[in-house]
Amino acid sequence: MSQSLDAYLLLAAGLFAIGTFGFLAKRNAIAMLMSIELMLNAVNLAIVAFALFTPSLGAQGSVIALFVMAVAAAEATVGLAIVIAIYRNRRTPLVDEYASMRE
Amino acid sequence: MSLPETMPYTGWRWDDLVFLALAGVMLGSALLVVLSRNIIRSGLFMVLSFLGLAGIYALAGSPIVAAAQVLVYIGAISVLILFAVMLTQSKAGPAALVFQRQAWIAAIASVVLLGLIGASILLTDFPAAEALPTVHETREVAFLIFDANVFAFEVVSLLLLAAVVGGIFIARRDESADEEGA
Numbered sequence A: 001m002s003q004s005l006d007a008y009l010l011l012a013a014g015l016f017a018i019g020t021f022g023f024l025a026k027r028n029a030i031a032m033l034m035s036i037e038l039m040l041n042a043v044n045l046a047i048v049a050f051a052l053f054t055p056s057l058g059a060q061g062s063v064i065a066l067f068v069m070a071v072a073a074a075e076a077t078v079g080l081a082i083v084i085a086i087y088r089n090r091r092t093p094l095v096d097e098y099a100s101m102r103e
Numbered sequence B: 001m002s003l004p005e006t007m008p009y010t011g012w013r014w015d016d017l018v019f020l021a022l023a024g025v026m027l028g029s030a031l032l033v034v035l036s037r038n039i040i041r042s043g044l045f046m047v048l049s050f051l052g053l054a055g056i057y058a059l060a061g062s063p064i065v066a067a068a069q070v071l072v073y074i075g076a077i078s079v080l081i082l083f084a085v086m087l088t089q090s091k092a093g094p095a096a097l098v099f100q101r102q103a104w105i106a107a108i109a110s111v112v113l114l115g116l117i118g119a120s121i122l123l124t125d126f127p128a129a130e131a132l133p134t135v136h137e138t139r140e141v142a143f144l145i146f147d148a149n150v151f152a153f154e155v156v157s158l159l160l161l162a163a164v165v166g167g168i169f170i171a172r173r174d175e176s177a178d179e180e181g182a
Helices: A005-025 A029-052 A060-090 B014-035 B039-059 B063-087 B103-123 B138-148 B150-171 B175-181
Strands: none
Touching: A005 A029, A005 B014, A005 B039, A005 B103, A029 A060, A029 B014, A029 B039, A029 B063, A060 B063, A060 B138, A060 B150, B014 B039, B039 B063, B063 B138, B138 B150
């Protein structure tokens, strides 16, 4: 089972679907960011799995995964900074109360 | 190694057993991240999920990615998220209603997405799916990052610097508002 590409990809698909649900369903902006991190991890797992089963790729898959991690760290930094900045103004982390554009 | 390849009596391979255990931990704690009502608990389950994924990377023959997963995700991103949780927790906030009203539709959509991706994985005949996995040497990865892809590495480091400076700038306390408040 750990020798088959399908198992790794199905695992990544499950993690991605859980992250999608969290992103769409949660009210807290930070919980939504956590869900985005789960989805990024799922994609990273898929990259590593594909690289694992493509011998001609060598270690390039690991390099791509490391770059994805660095970009995810940058994304988390800016996303959390935006959430904190909005929290300063609105005093709530709940996204459905950020409705001033609608009124 | 002197250990037997398969488990006694059942004939399961140890690799498979470890893979299943790590996958269970990872998916279970990921589910608890999105279903948990307490956001601190969500963050702690996210750490557990990342740890399971690091184990899977190690099992998949990418030890350097597993180490980076522990350092970057558990060491940096999770701590950052937990700090942001503590900064934005308001006692007045309603803790009972953690999901949007359209959570049902979101659940259906993500199940459909899982079905679509799963079906396309199972129906696709990957050419290399039977190849034996190989362990990637850290030396090889280091050569690829710092020699073959050094330009991309520099671009990523610049991106990280810009993101950190931008994050500080965005989240900085406004001086004038501070004086009014104090």
